[in-house]
Amino acid sequence: MTDFADAREIAVDDIPVIDIGPLHADGGDAAYQDIGARLLRAATTAGFFYVGNHGLGQDVVDAAFACSRRFFAQPDAVKGEVRVSERHRGWLPVGEAKMAGHDQPDLKESYIWGLDLSVDDPAVTGEGAMIGVNRWPVTMPDMRQALMAYFDGAHDVARLMFGAFAAALGVPRDTFTGGFERPISRASLIHYPTQAARDDAQFGVAPHTDYGCMTILAQDDVGGLEVLARDGDWLTAHPIPGTLVVNVGDLLERWTNDLFASTRHRVVNRAGRERFSIAVAVDPDSQTVIDPVRGPGEDAHYPPVTCGDYIRGRFDESFAYRKAASRDGASAD
Secondary structure (H helix, E strand, O other): OOEEEEEEEEHHHHOOOOHHHHHOOOHHHHHHHHHHHHHHHHHOOOOOOEOOOOOHHHHHHHHHHHHHHHHHHOHHHHHHHHHHHOOOEEEEEEOEEEEOOOOOOOOOEEEEEEOOOOOOOHHHHHOOOOOOOOOOOOOOOOHHHHHHHHHHHHHHHHHHHHHHHHHHHHHHHOOOOOOOOOOOOEEEEEOOOOOOOOOOOOEEEEEEEOOOOOEEEEEOOOOOOEEOOOOOOEOOOOOOOEEEEEEEOOOHHHHHHOOOOOOEEEEEEOOOOOOOEEEEOOOEEOOOOOOOOOOOOOOOOOOOOEHHHHHHHHHHHHEEHHHHHHHHOOOOO
16 A cells, blocks of 8 residues: 655645644633634644644754754664663664555654653553653763653643643643643654655655644654645645644544544655654553543544553554564563
8 A cells, every 4th residue: 555646735824823822821711712713623624733832942942853863873783772662762763663554664763752750660660551761872961851851842832732622622621631640652753864766655654643642743844744635635744943733643533522633644755865853742641541522412432441552552553563572572671
């Protein structure tokens, strides 16, 4: 399955960019209702949008991208010292991520981290735990501080948006954020190598929907992100300085009883040079019950499920190392 089609160039002005600055000033219910209505419109139609005045400082973003370039420039033998663990932390080489339904692995490598916990933390050691210990490279002692600042800042952005979503749906503001003590969110530095020639079976990331709640993405200036519109056309999602791309994932679509749209997207590196991005897949605690929010008299489209059970199943579909670990009985670290 290739699903490779040319993308239609759209004007930057056609991309929904939502200013969430008033939420930082805690403009009260009026601000949450107003911005929530705009987010709701984007989430129920396009399924993706950009946010401006998001509060994630440019210095934090620049530091994370600098870490990414330095890390991926190292030899594979050095990166391999922090090779990905069963709990999805560390370096994932090219060829080990493949979207469900596609024959060919994605042409990318990534470095994954998350909540920074010790090896004896109950969220790491408990039965059914989903959080692993971050694998920080000794070759880059400054990486931990830079990437955790980015992770925390992205979650601050997500909490504001979740609060605005809740306001727009007429439910308590903490409906989506009540279980964020130990979020199982994953963050990824992503490097797409230069793709010299077009291969209709080779994507940077093959067409897919994200399986968590919300993905917050920072792009470099190369471009390559493309989104499937409701009319069936692939649209270019241009990089816009100072913004973050936000897209709804499958779990939030489920949590909102199919009201929000989880949008199919892909990466095609047509630029003839390497591309870098930083994605944070924001999800609540493992034991948070995802019970669909629904209107009066509306039936739930899905049974309740814990966030951890849902995400664990989707991991196993997409990552080769998870299948190998399951076969070999490998332990997490």
